[in-house]
Amino acid sequence: MDFSIASILLLDGLTNGAIYALLGMCLVLVFTVTRIIFIPQGEFVAYGALTLAIFQTGQVPGTVWLLLILAAVAALMDLVAVWRHRGRAAPALLAALRTFLPSAVIAGISAWAAPRGLPMLLQALLTVGIVTCFGPLVYRVAYQSLAGASTLVLLIVSVGVHFAMTGLGLLFFGAEGFRNPPFWDMRLPMGPLNVSGQALVIFGMSAVLIVVLWLFFERTLYGKALRATAVNRLGARLMGISTSSAGHLTFALAAFIGALSGLLIGPTTTIFYDSGFLIGLKGFVAAVIAGLASYPGALVGALSVGVIEAFGSFWASAFKEVIVFTIILPVLLWRSLASGHSDEEH
Amino acid sequence: MSAVVSSSSSSAAAAPAAASPLRRWGPWVLVALLAVLPFLPVSDFWIIQLIYIGLYALPVLGLVLLTGVAGLTSFGQAAFVGIGAYTTAYLTVNAGLSPWLTLFIGLALTGVSAFVIGTITLRMSGHYLPLATIAWALALYYLMGNLDALGKYDGILGVKGLALFDFEIGQRRLFYGLVWTIVLAACLALLRLLDSRSGRAIRALSRGAQMAEAMGIDTLRHKVFIFVLAALLASVSGWLFAHFQRTVNPSPFGLKMGIEYLFMAVLGGAAHVWGAIAGSGVVKLLEDQLQVLLPKLIGTAGSYEVIVFGILIVLVLKYLPDGLWSFVDRRLPRAPRAVDWHGAAQLPARSKPAAGEVVLEVKAVRKTFGGLVAVNDISFSTRAGQIVGLIGPNGAGKSTTFNLITGVLRLSGGEVRFRGQKVDGLPSRKIAQQGMSRTFQHVKLVPEMTVLENVALGAHLRGHRGPVAAMARLDREEERQLFAEAERQLQRVGMGDFLHEQAGNLAMGQQRLLEIARALCADPALLLLDEPAAGLRHKEKQALAEVLRSLRAEGMSILLVEHDMGLVMDVCDHIVVMEFGTHLMEGTPADVQRSDKVRAAYLGTEH
Numbered sequence: 001m002d003f004s005i006a007s008i009l010l011l012d013g014l015t016n017g018a019i020y021a022l023l024g025m026c027l028v029l030v031f032t033v034t035r036i037i038f039i040p041q042g043e044f045v046a047y048g049a050l051t052l053a054i055f056q057t058g059q060v061p062g063t064v065w066l067l068l069i070l071a072a073v074a075a076l077m078d079l080v081a082v083w084r085h086r087g088r089a090a091p092a093l094l095a096a097l098r099t100f101l102p103s104a105v106i107a108g109i110s111a112w113a114a115p116r117g118l119p120m121l122l123q124a125l126l127t128v129g130i131v132t133c134f135g136p137l138v139y140r141v142a143y144q145s146l147a148g149a150s151t152l153v154l155l156i157v158s159v160g161v162h163f164a165m166t167g168l169g170l171l172f173f174g175a176e177g178f179r180n181p182p183f184w185d186m187r188l189p190m191g192p193l194n195v196s197g198q199a200l201v202i203f204g205m206s207a208v209l210i211v212v213l214w215l216f217f218e219r220t221l222y223g224k225a226l227r228a229t230a231v232n233r234l235g236a237r238l239m240g241i242s243t244s245s246a247g248h249l250t251f252a253l254a255a256f257i258g259a260l261s262g263l264l265i266g267p268t269t270t271i272f273y274d275s276g277f278l279i280g281l282k283g284f285v286a287a288v289i290a291g292l293a294s295y296p297g298a299l300v301g302a303l304s305v306g307v308i309e310a311f312g313s314f315w316a317s318a319f320k321e322v323i324v325f326t327i328i329l330p331v332l333l334w335r336s337l338a339s340g341h342s343d344e345e346h
Numbered sequence: 347m348s349a350v351v352s353s354s355s356s357s358a359a360a361a362p363a364a365a366s367p368l369r370r371w372g373p374w375v376l377v378a379l380l381a382v383l384p385f386l387p388v389s390d391f392w393i394i395q396l397i398y399i400g401l402y403a404l405p406v407l408g409l410v411l412l413t414g415v416a417g418l419t420s421f422g423q424a425a426f427v428g429i430g431a432y433t434t435a436y437l438t439v440n441a442g443l444s445p446w447l448t449l450f451i452g453l454a455l456t457g458v459s460a461f462v463i464g465t466i467t468l469r470m471s472g473h474y475l476p477l478a479t480i481a482w483a484l485a486l487y488y489l490m491g492n493l494d495a496l497g498k499y500d501g502i503l504g505v506k507g508l509a510l511f512d513f514e515i516g517q518r519r520l521f522y523g524l525v526w527t528i529v530l531a532a533c534l535a536l537l538r539l540l541d542s543r544s545g546r547a548i549r550a551l552s553r554g555a556q557m558a559e560a561m562g563i564d565t566l567r568h569k570v571f572i573f574v575l576a577a578l579l580a581s582v583s584g585w586l587f588a589h590f591q592r593t594v595n596p597s598p599f600g601l602k603m604g605i606e607y608l609f610m611a612v613l614g615g616a617a618h619v620w621g622a623i624a625g626s627g628v629v630k631l632l633e634d635q636l637q638v639l640l641p642k643l644i645g646t647a648g649s650y651e652v653i654v655f656g657i658l659i660v661l662v663l664k665y666l667p668d669g670l671w672s673f674v675d676r677r678l679p680r681a682p683r684a685v686d687w688h689g690a691a692q693l694p695a696r697s698k699p700a701a702g703e704v705v706l707e708v709k710a711v712r713k714t715f716g717g718l719v720a721v722n723d724i725s726f727s728t729r730a731g732q733i734v735g736l737i738g739p740n741g742a743g744k745s746t747t748f749n750l751i752t753g754v755l756r757l758s759g760g761e762v763r764f765r766g767q768k769v770d771g772l773p774s775r776k777i778a779q780q781g782m783s784r785t786f787q788h789v790k791l792v793p794e795m796t797v798l799e800n801v802a803l804g805a806h807l808r809g810h811r812g813p814v815a816a817m818a819r820l821d822r823e824e825e826r827q828l829f830a831e832a833e834r835q836l837q838r839v840g841m842g843d844f845l846h847e848q849a850g851n852l853a854m855g856q857q858r859l860l861e862i863a864r865a866l867c868a869d870p871a872l873l874l875l876d877e878p879a880a881g882l883r884h885k886e887k888q889a890l891a892e893v894l895r896s897l898r899a900e901g902m903s904i905l906l907v908e909h910d911m912g913l914v915m916d917v918c919d920h921i922v923v924m925e926f927g928t929h930l931m932e933g934t935p936a937d938v939q940r941s942d943k944v945r946a947a948y949l950g951t952e953h
Contacts, residue, residue: 151473164656318492325485336469
């Protein structure tokens with residue numbers, strides 16, 4: 001290995017690492033606010049990439065229909081819940097409509113736009129819109145009524161959601177894989193390196209997202225409310241912060257970042273309906289390195305995972321997944337020795 | 347899976363009803379049915395289905411122990427099945443070893459890997475174990491799929507069947523007999539384990555480490571043990587699997603299967619041993635149906651059954667958190683434990699301090715949290731046969747002092763001596779071993795266990811039989827001694843009528859008395875009570891005071907942290923008053939009541 005190969009691998013690793021960083025930070029966010037270990041995060045990545053790919057073919061993506069079904073289920077649940085609680089039909093219908101409407105609007109626009117061959121940027125925007133709508137709906141349907149359950153139960157629910165979303169991905173996208181065209185078709189020779197426009201887009205978007213997230217949590221009332229919920233759910237509720245709307249917001253953010261990651265990674269590799277899982281789990285390795293608690297930790301962890309993966313695939317390409325997923329063990333050993341005693345979970 | 351879902355409904359079994367005949371004879375009926383089946387004209391299709399159900403039930407049994415009983419979980423069961431399968435396939439095909447030897451090599455390999463993973467991750471919060479097992483399962487899957495020696499994704503072909511000497515066991519009825527003998531033996535072993543000293547310790551794990559550690563239970567060791575045991579069950583399943591299918595490849599050992607095993611446990615009823623069999627059976631049959639039905643319905647082939655499974659997992663956890671077996675379990679009343687311990691030999695008791703001897707000596711203990719001094723150089727001592735009260739307004743540092751003495755918190759300075767021995771710096775488990783026994787401000791008990799079993803938990807350190815002895819039922823004599831002691835202590839606090847009640851059904855006052863009986867079961871030289879009167883009604887407080895006085899009359903030393911002045915003044919011989927982390931004064935109840943300083947601390951001063 002010489003310097004030029006090393007620098008190519010490094011760039012490759014950092015590019016993927018930037019995406020793992022976004023996912024890793026999402027997982028930390030979801031875990032701290034809701035105590036949910038969100039295994040299906042990767043599914044949003046695949047949904048994002050594949051939705052754009054289907055838009056590119058001029059068809060209506062299957063996610064649109066799936067979104068309508070999910071929104072209908074969530075709306076029905078709201079209808080029943082409010083009706084039972086209030087005993088009157090009008091507020092129940094209103095609540096159901098409020099849940100259903102945003103998804104219906106997005107779905108309508110998508111169905112209208114799909115055959116018209118809009119510019120890719122607009123299609124990307126629609127894709128992000130569709131997938132972001134999934135977030136709160138998934139929370140509403142699968143998690144909301146279990147919000148008080150133990151981390152373990154929430155984790156098992158996550159696994160169930162992952163199963164369902166992967167299977168539905170197969171149903172609505174088929175088994176075929178897609179590779180999206182890059183957003184910026186440019187090559188920038190830099191010494192031995194040939195930096196692609198897509199890599200720059202990835203770095204740029206990741207940096208912007210990280211800064212926006214930082215601003216959101218530090219400077220806005222919503223962001224502060226989420227942080228308060230993360231520290232103490234009961235205390236937050238007593239201060240008038242609704243933990244369920246915190247859950248909706250967190251999941252919307254998770255889905256939004258997942259979709260964006262899907263758009264970013266789509267042009268660099270072929271995405272299948274089940275590819276998101278592995279990508280998401282690499283974000284997990286990063287989040288675990290950060291102890292599921294620290295955002296800068298997740299960033300550093302993710303970049304290391306990306307770089308290790310890149311070099312691993314150079315030296316032992318067949319074993320790169322083995323290497324990436326085995327490093328979690330020494331990391332956990334280090335963490336457990338560093339913490340020195342068992343944490344009390346209750 | 348009542349241990350997993352915190353808000354589990356404890357069954358409202360009020361009066362101990364007689365056992366239903368079905369509960370008593372049900373397992374035997376199952377055994378008889380399974381035994382007769384191969385002799386009936388049943389088609390091979392069903393024999394093979396039942397072999398698969400048995401093979402699935404083994405790793406799921408491990409999950410029952412981990413998830414349903416102890417509140418941990420693992421997605422790595424399929425990977426451990428894989429280790430068992432690949433070990434025997436590789437060694438019998440390439441090295442020509444006997445499968446009866448490779449079984450144990452596979453078990454050893456599985457045991458070592460599970461031990462390493464468990465030791466690393468179980469020291470941290472509960473959710474690191476599932477995450478680590480996910481990563482581990484993926485790594486192992488890709489390893490199996492990429493190693494040339496293991497045949498990459500094609501796997502190893504031509505594994506021989508099992509034979510006993512020259513007699514072929516084959517792939518049909520005899521193999522079925524072998525599988526189900528192992529499954530039923532495993533069920534029996536687990537049922538026996540759960541009803542033993544180690545089993546009670548394992549059942550206490552899901553309630554957090556603090557109470558178990560205070561009873562002298564090494565929680566980390568027990569967690570690692572059950573993780574390894576679950577992995578070993580999976581490994582046996584893998585060994586059988588390899589010799590049944592005669593070929594191995596990575597796909598049945600991937601993460602998807604690991605998740606399906608967990609699903610089987612959750613659907614069947616993760617808190618029940620029989621739930622493992624119910625879950626494996628239902629999932630296997632359902633999967634077969636769905637794999638035929640769904641592609642027909644949808645029009646293309648594909649593993650669409652995961653959609654149904656995923657939705658089912660969520661629905662089950664929402665609406666049926668205790669699984670299918672809980673329906674059966676709820677309808678079959680449980681007989682109270684047969685009382686067989688009368689006349690059991692007494693457990694050996696430790697030598698008690700002579701009356702008036704200094705038992706506990708607290709010297710200038712100090713605890714700082716950052717810049718905050720929570721406990722500021724507190725000193726006091728207690729003598730044998732004395733009830734010492736530690737009182738003070740809210741935030742005075744009483745509970746922190748209590749936690750410093752019992753080893754829950756580490757001291758920032760000072761010294762704690764117990765019967766002349768330095769105990770500060772020791773973990774609470776070791777302090778319990780020395781004869782200091784405690785109760786909790788917020789009652790900590792295992793609601794699904796009976797009162798008697800909860801109290802027997804307190805005598806954990808006075809027994810020595812481990813899990814293997816329990817599975818072989820070599821622990822019965824000691825069990826009788828433990829239960830006899832538990833009953834004696836329950837009588838001592840006036841709870842002799844509630845032995846077989848579920849602890850979760852007791853009123854608050856009774857739960858507090860249960861905690862005292864549990865602490866007494868450890869044969870302590872000093873009893874530490876953390877706000878035992880909190881939340882009690884007037885009558886219950888009177889009963890508590892009566893119990894404390896009678897304990898003192900029997901020579902027990904007691905340190906009491908309490909808010910209830912009536913109780914403190916009523917029973918204490920000596921009172922230490924704290925305020926803002928400092929020692930305000932100490933003396934007899936009369937001294938304290940007269941003190942202006944104490945009055946000022948509680949009520950403020952007049953200006």
